[in-house]
Amino acid sequence: MQVKRWIAPAAVAVACGLSTVPAAQAAPGDTQAALGGGSGLVLGQGGHTAKCSLTTIGYDAAGRLVGFTAGHCAEAGTPVHGEQFPDAGVVGVVRAADAQLDYAVIEFDPATVTPLRSFDGTTIAGFAPTPPAWSVVCQNGRTSGHACGVVWTSSPVGLLEQACSSYGDSGAPVTIGDRLVGMISAPLISDTRNLRFSCTDANNPLHSPVIAVAFDTVRAAVDAGKGVGSGFQPV
Known part of the structure; x- marks a missing residue:
């Protein structure tokens, strides 16, 4: 049986009538993205994007602001945007993606991201x-x-x-x-x-x-x- 991932490219999301969770809506012109476990992410640029969910956000041993998502959402080097914060621009980059365990590591820009311990319940x-x-x-x-x-x-x-x-x-x-x-x-x-x-x-x-x-x-x-x-x- 083929396993299909829970992934929502923008065109598919529109075609299926999927909507985003309304939590943490950004104000117009907001250049700071507040992100926590469950936040929507847009991975990619232009017409080649996928929408996935942030697993969690925090700091690694080197003090970098990092987060995780599913590995099939994007490959290493892919730019990351906060779905509810389009005015913040690129807020991170996928640094590693593992196909076998299906995880990706994102390094976020601390100048544009406010990490949240609690998000939407x-x-x-x-x-x-x-x-x-x-x-x-x-x-x-x-x-x-x-x-x-x-x-x-x-x-x-x-x-x-x-x-x-x-x-x-x-x-x-x-x-x-x-x-x-x-x-x-x-x-x-x-x-x-x-x-x-x-x-x-x-x-x-x-x-x-x-x-x-x-x-x-x-x-x-x-x-x-x-x-x-x-x-x-x-x-």
Whole structure:
């Protein structure tokens, strides 16, 4: 079965009628982007852009302001914009993207980004391992907003959970309380031309479960590389 990622290029988002989460709307002329876990990101330039979600933001061991999103959203070197802050311009650059674990590391410009510990109902104050089956986790994506669901299965590498997600939620944080446990990667079952398996209504449980990558595993991989993002801690 082909796994299709939760990614929303601008043209697809318009065609599907997807809308952004209205939190943290920027005032006209606002050149400072306030970003936290769940904020919408636009990755790319011109007509070649994708809309994904910020997992978390904080500082690495070298004091750089960094964040994470799904690896399939952009390759290294891709410019990053805050979706709700177009007047801020380019606020960061993807420094690394890993296809196997599906994560990307973004280095943000501290002159144009205000990092947020809490955003749209989600607070990220630390990390925790993936929870066992039948736990309830919550997530916060730029398309679907805040939603919670049961964990069907988990391992140290990732988990499968039932919270409402759709395209553009790639990279969204998965949390228990204020602890980050994972980041959204892909639906278990992809939409087809005639059948939609992604979530259209938070009150409708009949949608595809979602695959999330364990954030502890992502951190370990980044730490091993000793590059941008190594030693990451949230704000």
